[in-house]
Amino acid sequence: EEYRNKGVAYCPHCDGPLYKGKRTAVIGGGNSGVEAAIDLAGIVSHVTLVEFDSQLRADAVLQNKLRSLPNVDIITSALSTEVLGDGEKVEALVYTDRLTGVSHRIDLEGIFVQIGLVPNTEWLKGPLQLSPRGEIEVDAHNATNIPGVFAAGDVTTVPYKQIIVAMGEGTKAGLSAFDHIIRH
Template sequence: KGKRVAVIGGGNSGVEAAIDLAGIVSHVTVFEFDSKLRADQVLQAKLNSLPNVKVVLNAQTTEVLGDGQKVNGLVYTDRVGGDSHRVELEGIFVQIGLLPNTEWLRGTVELSGRGEIIIDDRGQTNVPGVFAAGDCTTVPYKQIIIAMGAGSTAALSAFDHLIRTPVLQPAATETETA
């Protein structure tokens, strides 16, 4: 609270984090590698309306600085001019977004264009009896507490599926019928 922080990443996650942080910290600097923010326009408009937020584009973060106990700054290179800059701050939030490690599921369960496992509100995939949870799914918020709740939902749904699925009896053998 009341400190200077950085958010690395200018997509929806980064801009949403910067908006949230702006209400708590003294100053937020958003560092974006690209020449423009990729967040939705409505989020960019909100970000640009905040007086304690600065956006730095074409910024390649190259070093996190600290005293061995805590962060006290970062260094970035301006990708256009090549100059190196040091920024004093007390916190860094990395919000660059990651692709889920679901390639091994391709062709098995339905995946989104980003490779996320598509699930319904019970954690069910398009394959009956197969459930999924966490950041590798299409849940809208990639947060630990959300993944934990989704895991509980998927586990309860899987249990419900198992108790409602009839058990197939093995076919009788010749000796059993005699």
């Protein structure tokens, strides 16, 4: 929290260019984390991917691409424990090796947190059809399984969890709801 927007970021597409030529870390070894590390590797001087689990969970094709990049290190079985800085900007990430218990420091300028999100849809279980990940299932018009109910944003099955995507999806949902009302 102390270094949010001072070196801790959540969107490699939005903030990645701010770290051009710098050392960064990505926390998370699922598809989002590996994709972020691949994207960042083309911008920054070095990327260290830090994963809590003993192996990456991303699709094999993404893992293969990541491993082919010369400026990427992958650390598994790592518990990220602390972000260090000078009060104004990030200087390092500290993690504990979960197998040995030894603490390590990675000197860097940026940390991208890509550990995935859990949609806040618990209260919708039952009436709305949810994906196995808990996202509201929508069609191309943002309609749910209940006629007249529309959904938009990161809480839905729409890919690319970005603010601009959510805004566009919100517009689609509004237009679809308007169309539904005038037709019924």
